[in-house]
Amino acid sequence: MVAAPNINDPAFLENPFPFYELGRAMSPLILPERGLAMVFGYDDATAILKDWETWSSRFPPPPEVTDPPEPMMLSSDPPRHTRLRSLVSQAFTPRMVEQLEPRIREITRELLAPALEAGECDLVAALAYPLPVIVIAEILGIPPEDRAKFKEWSDEAVASLGTALGGSGRQIRAEVFEEMREYFTRMTEERRQRPRNDLISGLVQAEQDGERLTFADLLQMLVLLLVAGNETTTNLISNTMLSFLEHPGELAKVAAEPARIPGAIEEVLRYNSPVQATVRRPTRDVEVHGKTIPANLPTVVWLAAANRDPAQFPEPLRFDVERSPNRHLAFGLGIHFCLGAPLARLEARVAYEELLGAATGFERTTEGMLPRVPTFIMRGVLELPIAFRRR
Numbered sequence: 265m266v267a268a269p270n271i272n273d274p275a276f277l278e279n280p281f282p283f284y285e286l287g288r289a290m291s292p293l294i295l296p297e298r299g300l301a302m303v304f305g306y307d308d309a310t311a312i313l314k315d316w317e318t319w320s321s322r323f324p325p326p327p328e329v330t331d332p333p334e335p336m337m338l339s340s341d342p343p344r345h346t347r348l349r350s351l352v353s354q355a356f357t358p359r360m361v362e363q364l365e366p367r368i369r370e371i372t373r374e375l376l377a378p379a380l381e382a383g384e385c386d387l388v389a390a391l392a393y394p395l396p397v398i399v400i401a402e403i404l405g406i407p408p409e410d411r412a413k414f415k416e417w418s419d420e421a422v423a424s425l426g427t428a429l430g431g432s433g434r435q436i437r438a439e440v441f442e443e444m445r446e447y448f449t450r451m452t453e454e455r456r457q458r459p460r461n462d463l464i465s466g467l468v469q470a471e472q473d474g475e476r477l478t479f480a481d482l483l484q485m486l487v488l489l490l491v492a493g494n495e496t497t498t499n500l501i502s503n504t505m506l507s508f509l510e511h512p513g514e515l516a517k518v519a520a521e522p523a524r525i526p527g528a529i530e531e532v533l534r535y536n537s538p539v540q541a542t543v544r545r546p547t548r549d550v551e552v553h554g555k556t557i558p559a560n561l562p563t564v565v566w567l568a569a570a571n572r573d574p575a576q577f578p579e580p581l582r583f584d585v586e587r588s589p590n591r592h593l594a595f596g597l598g599i600h601f602c603l604g605a606p607l608a609r610l611e612a613r614v615a616y617e618e619l620l621g622a623a624t625g626f627e628r629t630t631e632g633m634l635p636r637v638p639t640f641i642m643r644g645v646l647e648l649p650i651a652f653r654r655r
């Protein structure tokens with residue numbers, strides 16, 4: 265029996281991979297005394313994510329909550345999930361997202377200009393954090409002066425993510441939730457009066473077209489888009505630089521041939537997955553490798569462990585920007601497959617086309633462990649000070 269590690273400990277967050285190796289050998293780990301089960305293998309993870317009828321995304325609210333709201337898309341099953349997803353999926357198709365490329369490039373150039381001038385920056389503060397916030401804010405139709413608020417709200421919501429799984433996370437503070445609610449109430453009122461060409465107006469429209477989307481649903485959708493899209497993409501952009509710094513030979517290949525950037529980003533998604541795990545609830549007793557996971561026991565699906573499963577990925581510990589095929593699970597699979605995947609891929613590609621096109625000689629300017637995003641669900645650093653030379 266492996267002693268379950270403290271999954272929010274900084275050392276674990278720095279290097280969770282030995283735990284995944286151990287776990288894979290024993291998968292599934294069923295720990296009723298800790299109130300959870302865990303799976304680590306690629307085949308198990310894919311089977312679970314594809315079978316939403318057996319493996320629900322919906323968790324019963326705690327008994328003290330008397331009038332629970334309907335769950336958000338990410339935490340709902342069909343038919344509710346299907347209905348909610350159809351309302352927003354139009355805005356995030358690869359075709360829709362492609363149209364954003366010139367604007368994303370413009371924002372990226374503006375953000376990078378002072379860093380290129382200085383020859384150094386904290387990559388998180390300079391680019392990886394602001395880029396996705398500005399882009400999603402523009403898609404939704406949120407004015408620039410309110411962006412700083414989003415960072416606060418997004419951080420708050422991410423900090424609350426670990427709670428359900430016994431992490432050090434906590435509930436969203438009531439006053440912050442109230443602030444978000446008031447803000448979005450005002451935004452949607454404005455759009456109801458004067459619709460614009462933005463996603464909030466589209467969602468308000470859907471709400472007006474009958475019973476399809478309640479105000480509570482709309483609010484949850486906005487929060488979900490902010491939370492799901494910001495921190496994850498920030499981590500993808502900074503994890504890409506970290507992976508390059510650790511593997512200079514791979515960076516040199518990509519810098520020499522920018523057409524390799526998309527492949528490199530897929531490899532970062534596999535090797536340093538921004539979202540390490542998700543969770544499902546078995547709706548009945550389920551047998552996995554001869555062991556029974558009892559009905560309703562929350563089951564952690566370690567996407568990051570599946571992404572290093574040698575049965576699926578030859579030499580899984582090798583960071584290989586030319587890996588093909590690379591069917592990683594970093595964006596999930598099945599009906600909840602990441603809605604924002606085309607957008608996240610585009611932002612990361614443009615970020616590195618610009619960065620590698622303008623600079624070379626990247627190196628870290630600090631030593632030792634970098635401060636990490638404090639939840640095991642995410643993999644990312646809070647700061648990444650680097651230096652470089654202009655090309």
Ligand code: HEM
Nearest residue numbers: 337338492493496497500538542595596600602603604608
């Ligand atoms: C690198 C960046 C990103 C990563 C690694 C990521 C990862 C994921 C994963 C693993 C899931 C599935 C969770 C599950 O099955 O339980 C998911 C779902 C989702 N993601 Fe992302 N995501 C990223 C960026 C984004 C962006 C930019 C947006 C929006 C603009 C977004 C919106 C969503 C939404 C709305 C869902 C729920 C979909 C559903 O329930 O049908 N994500 N994401």
